[in-house]
Amino acid sequence: MPKPATTVRHREPTPAARLVAPYTRAEIEALVARYGSPLMIVDCDVVRAQYRRLQAALPGVDLHYALKPLPDAAVVAALNGIGGFFDLASSGEVERVRAAGVPAARCIHTHPIKRDADIRDALRFGVRTFVADNVDELGKFVRHKRRVGVLLRVAFSAEDAVVDLSRKFGCETGAVAGLLAVARRLGVPVTGFSFHVGSQTPTPTMHVRAIEACGRLIAEARAAGYEGLTTLDIGGGFPADYRERTTPIEEFCAPIRSALAALPPGLRIIAEPGRFVAAAAGTAVGTVMGRALRDGRWWFYLDDGIYGSYSGQLFDHMRYPVAALRDDGERVAAVLAGPTCDVIDVIDDHLELPMLEAGDLVVGRQMGAYTSACATDFNFIRRARIIAVNGDEGDEGDAGDLTAVTVGAS
Ligand SMILES: Cc1ncc(COP(=O)(O)O)c(C=O)c1O
Incomplete structure (x- = not known):
């Protein structure tokens, strides 16, 4: 009998009302403040x-x-x-x-x-x-x-x-x-x-x-x-x-x-x-770790990438809709890169993004399928923590049942 995957499950009541996808900016910021980054929000x-x-x-x-x-x-x-x-x-x-x-x-x-x-x-x-x-x-x-x-x-x-x-x-x-x-x-x-x-x-x-x-x-x-x-x-x-x-x-x-x-x-x-x-149930949230201007384009380095939640771009051949959470101000020609030292770890090299800085959040939508399931910990960089929301089916407002689920050894 193979060993079951390590699953650590914490039930934590939250005062937040039921979350309704695609979630407000404040809701996403609150989830990251509480559970850290990168995150994969799975909406039951x-x-x-x-x-x-x-x-x-x-x-x-x-x-x-x-x-x-x-x-x-x-x-x-x-x-x-x-x-x-x-x-x-x-x-x-x-x-x-x-x-x-x-x-x-x-x-x-x-x-x-x-x-x-x-x-x-x-x-x-x-x-x-x-x-x-x-x-x-x-x-x-x-x-x-x-x-x-x-x-x-x-x-x-x-x-x-x-x-x-x-x-x-x-x-x-x-x-x-x-x-x-x-x-x-x-x-x-x-x-x-x-x-x-x-x-x-x-x-x-x-x-x-x-x-x-x-x-x-x-x-x-x-x-x-x-x-x-x-x-x-x-x-x-x-x-x-x-x-x-x-x-x-x-x-x-x-x-x-x-x-x-x-x-x-x-x-x-x-x-x-x-x-x-x-697919529609997964929303990836990553944080900008740093930036650099290279050849006239701004490179923004995220704490999640091709070896993590965006692995589906390689394994599954999909391209996900990605946008900055703070999607305001003038846009710049941008490259969105992942956190590892490998050069293939680039999410998109032709984006128009606001001028981001370290700490800004980037959100990938439609990321539930073949994403976190294929993620690795390459470079010893931790894959996104999975947060399941709306676990229990119920009336609006009674779902104080946000559940943080960490899958795999961490
Ligand atoms: C045997 C089998 N069933 C079901 C699926 C799920 O297919 P899909 O995600 O395209 O619905 C797969 C995907 O690889 C599969 O191999």
Whole structure:
């Protein structure tokens, strides 16, 4: 059993009323005064709102929140509190939901390639649905065959997705019949199909094509006598707004709804959204440490950067809306750099910012997904402290429940 992530959790009542994103300047200053800098403010109200918005756009689809973009305990608790489902991909994630008291029946494990120890950890918790995409992986379920249902992951790659996952995972559609035959021979129950068309997909075109193709695969398999195909998992990829706005989720999901309606009957449809639920919930606040004029541009050095909360600019290829909190006065051509000694640690080298000085705050929005989750402590520079706000769902003004959560060794 792997060690659970170190989580230090302090419940501190605060006199502040419920915080409403995007928060006032005074609220952000008060949070930094209280909890220090850099900070990552995770707003549980936004997490719940995003989850419900996607639920409304995909009625009848069970949304398994993929923990990886923002696995913080407060996010898991917020979604558990509204009956949410979860998508796990590691034993650490299993431990996180177990510790939060999430019922195992609301969890699936979707990593296509895993060790027997990972399968056992998930089984011990009570997860029963797993994913495989090749013969070797099916073989790993032989010893557990009475306790599992396996989804075959099929590769469908959206050309316009920012992150292509099908390069790494998923079988060809042409391999499905063979894998079904192997599973039958091994006695491993296949309960359906899954796919992930890629993350931050601006159009639903490939979701629709993949649903249609899986519909055909299910019909063919049933005709060939494969009983028990009960589930289609349509993955993640639902896009979030960054510097540019993307298609509103209601519009994005409309053709997906139509494609789902045309599927063979008797299927439970699930999805694994991560980014759409998490991105809008994260606000990064950093403090200017110093400045220098170089080649006619002002360099402002922040206490957070590419090795910290802005790591998603490298790993996830996103650019976040950033602005000075004190956004007044004349603007200067500016470079916003991170705190480490590495030259790649530059957040943006073409910004127009007010003339900042040490102590000024800089705010990054839409930073909940694949940001703090990928941060490092390079240079022994501490990553941002995560502050979860609005943890308990309730009436305005009663949420004196600001919760400071520090994840990882610090
Ligand atoms: C198996 C799996 N499910 C779900 C997700 C979440 O995808 P997204 O953040 O695009 O919604 C990912 C992202 O890498 C993934 O690998």
